Amino acid sequence: MPRPPVSRLTADDWAGAALDAIGRGGLAAVAVEPLAARLGATKGSFYWHFANRDALVAAALRRWEDGHTEAVIRFVDAEPDPRARIRLLLATVLTSTDHDPVEVAVLASAAHPLVAPALARVSRRRLDYTAQLFRDLGFPAAEAHRRGLLAFTAYLGHAQLAHATPALVPRGRADRQRYIDEVVALLTAPAA
Amino acid sequence: MPRPPVSRLTADDWAGAALDAIGRGGLAAVAVEPLAARLGATKGSFYWHFANRDALVAAALRRWEDGHTEAVIRFVDAEPDPRARIRLLLATVLTSTDHDPVEVAVLASAAHPLVAPALARVSRRRLDYTAQLFRDLGFPAAEAHRRGLLAFTAYLGHAQLAHATPALVPRGRADRQRYIDEVVALLTAPAA
DNA sequence: GAGAGACCATACGGCACCGTACGGAGGTCA
DNA sequence: TGACCTCCGTACGGTGCCGTATGGTCTCTC
Numbered sequence: 005m006p007r008p009p010v011s012r013l014t015a016d017d018w019a020g021a022a023l024d025a026i027g028r029g030g031l032a033a034v035a036v037e038p039l040a041a042r043l044g045a046t047k048g049s050f051y052w053h054f055a056n057r058d059a060l061v062a063a064a065l066r067r068w069e070d071g072h073t074e075a076v077i078r079f080v081d082a083e084p085d086p087r088a089r090i091r092l093l094l095a096t097v098l099t100s101t102d103h104d105p106v107e108v109a110v111l112a113s114a115a116h117p118l119v120a121p122a123l124a125r126v127s128r129r130r131l132d133y134t135a136q137l138f139r140d141l142g143f144p145a146a147e148a149h150r151r152g153l154l155a156f157t158a159y160l161g162h163a164q165l166a167h168a169t170p171a172l173v174p175r176g177r178a179d180r181q182r183y184i185d186e187v188v189a190l191l192t193a194p195a196a
Numbered sequence: 197m198p199r200p201p202v203s204r205l206t207a208d209d210w211a212g213a214a215l216d217a218i219g220r221g222g223l224a225a226v227a228v229e230p231l232a233a234r235l236g237a238t239k240g241s242f243y244w245h246f247a248n249r250d251a252l253v254a255a256a257l258r259r260w261e262d263g264h265t266e267a268v269i270r271f272v273d274a275e276p277d278p279r280a281r282i283r284l285l286l287a288t289v290l291t292s293t294d295h296d297p298v299e300v301a302v303l304a305s306a307a308h309p310l311v312a313p314a315l316a317r318v319s320r321r322r323l324d325y326t327a328q329l330f331r332d333l334g335f336p337a338a339e340a341h342r343r344g345l346l347a348f349t350a351y352l353g354h355a356q357l358a359h360a361t362p363a364l365v366p367r368g369r370a371d372r373q374r375y376i377d378e379v380v381a382l383l384t385a386p387a388a
Numbered sequence: 389g390a391g392a393g394a395c396c397a398t399a400c401g402g403c404a405c406c407g408t409a410c411g412g413a414g415g416t417c418a
Numbered sequence: 419t420g421a422c423c424t425c426c427g428t429a430c431g432g433t434g435c436c437g438t439a440t441g442g443t444c445t446c447t448c
Contacts, residue, residue: 051407111360128364154379168307190346205395
């Protein structure tokens with residue numbers, strides 16, 4: 005079933021445009037009329053596919069939730085060596101922050117009633133997976149959880165800082181490499 | 197010069213109310229008319245003290261910038277032992293996140309043209325100070341900077357996570373204690 | 389106690405967005 | 419070909435906010 009390129013819009017088209025808007029201007033940028041103009045349509049189309057703005061925001065968040073997290077986990081989990089897995093995860097997420105404005109934008113609206121539950125699910129999933137990586141390395145559950153939490157919060161803060169003040173995070177290839185090496189070394193250091 | 201309690205408002209009153217509003221509802225909550233209602237005044241008062249909304253936002257941010265950061269640094273810097281200083285800093289900021297909504301709210305608007313420079317100044321100051329703590333401990337400058345960055349980003353992420361999903365950060369006194377101990381141990385572990 | 393200036397209330401116009409009402413174009417099937 | 423359904427454009431009213439205009443009130447000063 006071939007679909008004409010722009011003539012008719014689907015709910016998914018709107019959700020995708022909404023997610024783009026979140027990346028550009030945060031949750032507040034998900035506004036029906038500007039989005040319609042951007043899509044070359046009008047509100048008439050939108051209110052056919054969605055009941056209201058909240059429904060659109062929810063759809064965009066569902067898209068985000070299903071997307072990045074699981075993709076990264078699958079990618080990282082393909083690495084067999086436990087220590088290399090941790091390094092791969094950190095390298096992946098610490099560099100991805102440079103080109104993923106959606107991540108920080110969602111975090112920025114953490115208090116929003118629609119964002120909060122989605123963010124909670126994603127955070128728990130990520131934290132659980134990260135803690136698992138440290139258990140795979142042989143750390144007991146409680147300590148693995150603490151190390152995973154440190155790793156996860158460091159990632160969150162890194163994303164935030166890289167977005168707000170890029171000059172403060174390691175930028176060159178070599179510097180970033182060295183930083184990631186050191187973080188992995190510290191996070192996996194044997195217990196005192 | 198005694199001042200009647202509410203009858204006449206000063207620019208500082210407005211700036212304080214704006215900072216409160218940021219804590220409650222983010223930067224978007226700094227709206228003249230709702231703030232006026234909250235202060236029991238009208239826009240007439242506001243536009244006497246400020247040229248426009250941006251001027252109020254700027255004043256609130258200046259208040260935030262001058263406030264917390266330097267206070268924490270002075271408090272922590274009073275501790276003579278370098279290692280204890282790091283622990284004190286982490287314990288202070290990691291627990292303060294529970295009752296400081298302003299911090300995350302400002303971070304949430306990092307992209308705002310008025311917020312960005314203020315946030316950049318504060319971040320640089322904090323990061324520099326944290327790196328200094330690790331130099332005090334004997335680490336060479338480059339490594340101290342990397343460890344300071346890890347500590348600082350972990351704090352940022354912790355604040356974010358504690359605000360968005362409180363259930364995911366250590367809550368009990370003992371758990372938090374243990375977590376902070378472990379973070380300090382890992383951050384100050386001797387180089388491999 | 390009158391004038392000046394600081395401070396504020398009221399009223400207004402404007403803008404950007406939300407949501408609804410309704411009509412019309414295009415395809416589908418009898 | 420005509421009835422029908424899907425999808426969308428247009429037009430409208432409503433809301434919340436910004437900023438301005440203007441006049442009033444309080445306080446200080448001489």
